[in-house]
Amino acid sequence: MTESIKRVMSQILGVDPGEIDDESSPATIERWDSLKHMQLIMALEDELEIQFPDEVIPELVTFKLIQSTVSKLATG
Amino acid sequence: MRRKKLLTDNALQHLASLVAAVEAAEAADVPWRDQARIHFLRNFTIEPVEPYLKFHLLREDIQPLITFGGYDTMSQEILEPGSSINKDRPDIIVLSLLVDYLDSGCSAKKWNADEALGRLDDLLTLALDRTGSLIITNTLLPPIDLLLDDSADADRVAQVRRLNDRMRQLADTNPQRMRIADWEQTLGDFGTKKGIDKRFWKLSQAPFTAPVLNRMAIDVVKQVRALKGISKKCLILDCDNTLWGGVIGEDGMDGIELHPDELPGSAFYKLQQSALKLHEQGVLLALCSKNNEEDVWEVLRAHPHCLLKRSNLVAWRINWNNKAENIVSLANELNIGIDSFVYVDDSPRECALVSEFLPEVTVIQVPEELECYANLLIKDGLFDSLAQSDEDRRRTQMYQEATRRQQDESSFDDLTDYLKSLDTIAEISRPTDADLARVAQLTQRTNQFNLTTRRYSETEIRGFVADKESAVYSMKVRDRYGDMGLTGVFIAKREGSTGIVDSLLLSCRILGRQLEFAFVDQCMQMLEELWHLDSWKAEYVPTLKNAQVAEFWDQIGLRLAHEESGHRRYISELGSRPSDYIKIMQVHVE
Numbered sequence: 001m002t003e004s005i006k007r008v009m010s011q012i013l014g015v016d017p018g019e020i021d022d023e024s025s026p027a028t029i030e031r032w033d034s035l036k037h038m039q040l041i042m043a044l045e046d047e048l049e050i051q052f053p054d055e056v057i058p059e060l061v062t063f064k065l066i067q068s069t070v071s072k073l074a075t076g
Numbered sequence: 077m078r079r080k081k082l083l084t085d086n087a088l089q090h091l092a093s094l095v096a097a098v099e100a101a102e103a104a105d106v107p108w109r110d111q112a113r114i115h116f117l118r119n120f121t122i123e124p125v126e127p128y129l130k131f132h133l134l135r136e137d138i139q140p141l142i143t144f145g146g147y148d149t150m151s152q153e154i155l156e157p158g159s160s161i162n163k164d165r166p167d168i169i170v171l172s173l174l175v176d177y178l179d180s181g182c183s184a185k186k187w188n189a190d191e192a193l194g195r196l197d198d199l200l201t202l203a204l205d206r207t208g209s210l211i212i213t214n215t216l217l218p219p220i221d222l223l224l225d226d227s228a229d230a231d232r233v234a235q236v237r238r239l240n241d242r243m244r245q246l247a248d249t250n251p252q253r254m255r256i257a258d259w260e261q262t263l264g265d266f267g268t269k270k271g272i273d274k275r276f277w278k279l280s281q282a283p284f285t286a287p288v289l290n291r292m293a294i295d296v297v298k299q300v301r302a303l304k305g306i307s308k309k310c311l312i313l314d315c316d317n318t319l320w321g322g323v324i325g326e327d328g329m330d331g332i333e334l335h336p337d338e339l340p341g342s343a344f345y346k347l348q349q350s351a352l353k354l355h356e357q358g359v360l361l362a363l364c365s366k367n368n369e370e371d372v373w374e375v376l377r378a379h380p381h382c383l384l385k386r387s388n389l390v391a392w393r394i395n396w397n398n399k400a401e402n403i404v405s406l407a408n409e410l411n412i413g414i415d416s417f418v419y420v421d422d423s424p425r426e427c428a429l430v431s432e433f434l435p436e437v438t439v440i441q442v443p444e445e446l447e448c449y450a451n452l453l454i455k456d457g458l459f460d461s462l463a464q465s466d467e468d469r470r471r472t473q474m475y476q477e478a479t480r481r482q483q484d485e486s487s488f489d490d491l492t493d494y495l496k497s498l499d500t501i502a503e504i505s506r507p508t509d510a511d512l513a514r515v516a517q518l519t520q521r522t523n524q525f526n527l528t529t530r531r532y533s534e535t536e537i538r539g540f541v542a543d544k545e546s547a548v549y550s551m552k553v554r555d556r557y558g559d560m561g562l563t564g565v566f567i568a569k570r571e572g573s574t575g576i577v578d579s580l581l582l583s584c585r586i587l588g589r590q591l592e593f594a595f596v597d598q599c600m601q602m603l604e605e606l607w608h609l610d611s612w613k614a615e616y617v618p619t620l621k622n623a624q625v626a627e628f629w630d631q632i633g634l635r636l637a638h639e640e641s642g643h644r645r646y647i648s649e650l651g652s653r654p655s656d657y658i659k660i661m662q663v664h665v666e
Contacts, residue, residue: 039091
């Protein structure tokens with residue numbers, strides 16, 4: 001799953017998957033603006049066949065937060 | 077064609093792979109066929125459409141130059157001299173509108189669309205009057221919130237319809253300038269549940285889901301194709317299991333399926349209906365199949381449900397040769413580019429072969445679900461062009477005449493003898509009002525014999541005609557085999573005592589008979605007198621398609637003054653042009 005998230009992030013945000021770490025965020029990835037954020041969320045949902053509840057979407061702004069939310073959704 | 081290989085249908089299935097494929101395709105080192113400048117004027121978040129739009133443009137080797145205006149600053153952008161619209165002059169302005177922001181009161185209990193109607197009218201009129209771009213706008217949907225809780229009442233729907241009616245009315249009166257993408261239809265097809273995502277609507281004012289965005293993108297690309305003159309011109313059909321169900325050589329006349337009302341026959345019957353509808357719009361129809369030729373003609377002649385007739389066909393290759401070779405030979409016979417063809421076949425092997433060897437051909441494989449078969453020909457607007465002219469409707473006849481001319485050609489030893497025997501009459505004149513649509517269409521469509529490949533709308537052509545400092549001439553050609561219609565355009569501008577050739581183009585169907593020399597010579601002579609010219613400037617702007625005219629101005633006798641990466645600029649005093657070609661034809665001037 002970690003791999004899938006990294007791959008989607010790399011495809012959408014145009015960064016090397018190896019460069020993505022826990023703290024990767026709009027502050028460290030230049031292209032991660034609000035439009036890319038929406039695209040990223042849509043792409044993750046599409047790839048992992050999950051749906052994020054709307055209130056958490058704006059909060060998913062680091063790799064770590066995305067990862068923990070996805071694993072909660074997957075097990076929950 | 078590496079770019080096309082990145083942009084597979086699979087890549088389109090997931091947003092992440094789509095974005096990655098689009099990015100790679102944009103960076104691929106393959107020459108562009110053309111570019112499309114598209115500016116979105118909008119009142120909500122339409123940006124999610126961008127990867128889909130790029131995907132479909134890149135597939136055509138069109139470089140996407142896409143920009144988005146501010147939220148709800150549409151009129152300002154049209155009026156502001158420094159705005160992207162006025163600086164970059166986009167080919168297309170897409171007005172993406174939601175009624176929710178056109179009139180914030182639209183969800184109120186008793187809503188009347190009067191105010192929104194006024195606003196819409198002002199906006200569209202402004203876009204039509206103040207820009208030269210093709211305007212694409214969308215039919216309005218009922219307010220999104222009401223759609224989401226299924227509470228859009230009949231009265232409100234009726235108010236929205238008033239807005240859409242007005243839009244259609246404007247589009248009908250400006251067919252060359254304004255097009256409508258039917259979002260109502262699109263959302264109807266997918267349904268609100270699948271088509272709108274409430275979460276992104278609430279968070280980012282971006283309501284639409286992937287399949288809807290993809291359809292919206294295709295709607296825009298249809299218009300780009302038409303505007304750039306790259307719509308398909310010829311539909312090539314296989315026969316067995318494509319034009320009818322079954323194999324004529326085995327099943328016989330009684331065994332093949334073509335019943336109008338019963339599947340599987342009805343799918344093929346409808347396919348024939350679609351093909352004939354395209355034929356009426358000027359699309360050429362051809363056959364390319366592995367059959368006994370006589371068997372095929374027998375079906376077309378005698379099968380009670382076969383709609384397609386031999387007279388609808390412009391050409392055919394019914395033999396056991398390789399299909400890719402057959403298609404190339406059709407292209408040569410018809411003198412149109414390989415990229416003008418759509419090929420339909422049921423065999424995955426044949427489809428793969430054609431795609432492999434002729435990637436420019438659009439290949440459609442007969443689908444397993446036959447219900448959607450007939451629609452495949454029409455759904456992506458492959459054959460759409462901006463305006464339909466008389467020439468479009470008569471095209472098959474004209475190509476058939478051309479084929480007869482070619483057959484005769486082989487019986488003459490000397491080309492000049494042959495050309496003389498055609499009794500060609502070229503009429504050169506200023507285009508009349510009725511000619512303007514055709515003149516604009518030729519500038520949009522002509523790729524091969526086109527010195528500068530400048531695409532103009534009917535409005536722009538009208539502007540040149542009205543302007544004393546510019547001139548438009550057109551040429552109509554007929555010979556003893558038939559009328560080829562308006563097939564040449566010459567546009568010039570005046571700069572003091574110098575004439576500048578802005579555009580020179582000839583339809584490919586009259587090439588090879590030296591008409592171009594007579595046409596240019598006559599136009600230049602007339603303008604030299606009218607404008608008291610002492611010199612000419614002309615240029616050749618290279619594209620992927622127009623290499624054949626790279627040295628045209630040299631042949632005319634103009635002097636090459638400057639050349640940079642293939643772009644050749646000419647300048648010349650008067651009086652050095654040869655004129656003996658006139659003898660092979662009669663030229664009637666104005």
